[in-house]
Amino acid sequence: MKDAKVIEMEEVVIRFSGDSGDGMQLTGTLFSDATALFGNDVSTFPDYPSEIRAPQGTVGGVSGFQVQFGQKHVTTPGDYAHVLVAMNPAAVKANAKFMNPGGTIIYDSDSFIEKNLKKANFITDNPFKECNLEDFSKIPVPITSLTKESLKNFDLDNKSVLRCKNMFALGLVCWMFNRPLSYIENYINDKFLKKPVIAKSNINVLHSGYNYGINMQHMTPTYIVNPAKIEDGTYRNISGNQATAWGFLAAAEKAGLKLYLGSYPITPATDILSVLSERKDLGVKTFQAEDEIAGITSAIGAAFAGCLAITTTSGPGLALKSEAIGLAVMAELPLVVVNVQRGGPSTGLPTKTEQSDLFQALYGRNGESPVVVLAASTPSDCFWYAYKAAKIALERMVPVILLTDGFLGNGSEPWRIPKIAELPEIKPRFANNAVTFKAYGRNPEILSREWAIPGKAGFEHCIGGLEKNTVGNASHDPDNHQINTEIREMKVQKVVDMIPDLKICGDNEGDILVVGWGGTYGHMISTVRELRKEGKSVSLAHFNYIKPLPKNTAEVFRKFRKIIVCELNLGQFTGYLRDKIPGFEYHQYNKIKGLPFTVNELKESVYKLLKE
């Protein structure tokens, strides 16, 4: 037997792709988890269709899951795949443009028949030529027939047999990347605890795929990716939506409050509602409302009644909540609104990522209606920004909008588990003196009112959406309205003393400052690192605090010859910076395709600016 080709790599990107029903999301997730347990740093990106089930075998129905892992810190799921696992011709067509030159394509040769080629709109019988993939290493594996063969003694119906195909692919890829199967076996046994035959058949096929790799190694290259060097601690894999949910759990426990979530299911935010609805054991109250408006207004009611109250949604849902956010501004109650951004406008691209709700978060309400706006930048730091959003809301009696996005929400990465005792204190502004209490009495330093919770004798008061005086009664006095409007804005600006200064990745001065915000961090930092390796004088300033902006923003900007703001919209943050931090020329790189940046295109935009 010939020796297998062994390739040692720093990081590898794999894309699992197949029909929506082929189980690609599970395959990708299991591989990522097994890889993280092996000690690699990982970053994942599920890319699935919005159609519930597009016709089988068509390009519209292709579901993909990309994972990058490596021996150093991995910040993105990768631009282009080194390895594509394609379960049918449509998967090849849908993913051709995401392939790394010289990459490997493993495909189910049983599925590359005329019928399926036609469904994927191939004209000839050579799909690889049609997609300009001739120079790629292609490994045909009869996955379907080998799966059937593995299960011939199992007495399963054809449908159940075909459902195991993904395990064959997973086993093969585990062999290619030298991953142990034990984690996946445990998972399958757990999942099918009550269906031992299904568990056994899946594990059988998983091993068949792995063994196929061993037997056929003359044709399959093996990749070695050594474990990553990362900070000591206990780790787990976490998705952005789960991290967001857990951030609120931690904040509620730290603040000594019950957590209340009022929400209405919407892609890609729904997972936060699911994760928290599992937590009855921690006393969490989740209310699946009749609509987005009831989601937020019930949360406002719960905030009035003394809970850490949150509502979660995505773009169109935030639009529906606008009026109620104004009520929270006026009532000055602690409330966190999470917007897991997706492609817009209207229904837009529900399953794709975008950063185009920034203006909506900042300005999308009637009247002068200021709120604090934060943005998380990686799947795992959704935890921290959810925690911070809750802290700001509770300590300053102000609504906070937390922006994440579909890329962060669905993506995952290893997360160093914090201890609750180590997290910063959260001290809600409870009213405790009934004699001096006024509904809208304020601390002169931070301008926040106090929180007097129904049930507490002596603090009975009325709040509401009308402009009011200090005791909470409606007031139409012109001067009072001006004063209160200014106070509400100032109160948000004063949150600046709760947020850290803007940090620079790279040198504090130089030719180019690349500016980003929110979920693009991984791609931005990879870009800047690569450029700096090439000797370019480039640094990154990435924003998590949008309103208010960090105190030192202008100071940071001043030290660079040119500034380029990169965002997944037509330039909303750029416009905001032009308004709030004037006096600089802001160059722009904008992408609005429903997809994350690629490091390559970001680098190109910087090269171009360096040449100018």
Add this chain to the structure above:
Amino acid sequence: MTDLAYTINDFKSDNEVRWCPGCGDYAIMNAVQRTMAGMGIPHEKFVVVSGIGCSSRFPYYMSTYGFHTIHGRATAVASGVKIANPDLNVWVITGDGDAMAIGGNHFIHLVRRNIDVNLILFNNKIYGLTKGQYSPTSDRGIKTKTSPFGTVEDPFVPGQLVIGARGTFFARSIDSNIKLSESVLTEATKHKGTSIVEILQNCVIFNDGIHSVINDPAFRNDRQLIVEHGKPMIFGEGNSKGIIFEKGKLKVVKIGENGIAADDILVHDANDPDPSIHMSLINMQLPDFPVVFGVIRSVAAPVYDIEVETQIKEVSKNRKITCVDELFNSGNTWEVNGNEPTK
């Protein structure tokens, strides 16, 4: 019950009440304050939530905790308050515009969930605060500022929505009858679940006299049937009329005529889970029938906020996760020590 002795004045705020002179709201507020004073519940546990409309100014005139929210959403805000803290006694003040138009969706879902709040629906069949446009309860053909040639749509009957949403408590009163209002409100407070009390209210400015045909003292006895659970449905001058059930329908009869005796009159069963008779009572209208007042429906059913608490207790009984630290460290985790992964 405690021996808390409150009077109506304990529930009045210092704010000047600014409804129009002669507005039906004054009488309703009076009834609400009387009811609250008699409940034996500590003052600080009352929360009054309203939306937008004339009636929604209510919380400002109460000395309790109050929340004047936004149009149509009082029901949803109140749901959040009650779920957050079931120990509170939560009231919703709303009108035919607030609850039946912009807030229709939240209204039916509140009723469907059976969250334990008391809702008072002020029905004057007009938009008062915006100065006289027709509402979803306005009668077909009504001429208003936005229907100068008359409306071409049929109204909602609030009780029908309550039944349609599987409501557990529905009562009807009229502003001028404070005694009746207080009595049905007291019943509403005793009911576990969503209590809907529709109060026919007169808007002196924009829809004056809309209910006078029902309430005219000269004909009132013939035009109103006040039902009580367990009692025969008798009404009319000298209690001469009654309701019987015949051929699947309700029918007005004269006692002593055509062989009808007092014993033949239908006895009101507010606790009947089957809503068909209740629906028929809600549907009765002039001139063929009297309009029904009192507690029409009051049935026991699981209460949302109690069920939430019960579920939390049940799940917590056998819980493996008792705090956030335990949750974070459950499932698949791995240790990194000295940069060498150990697992």
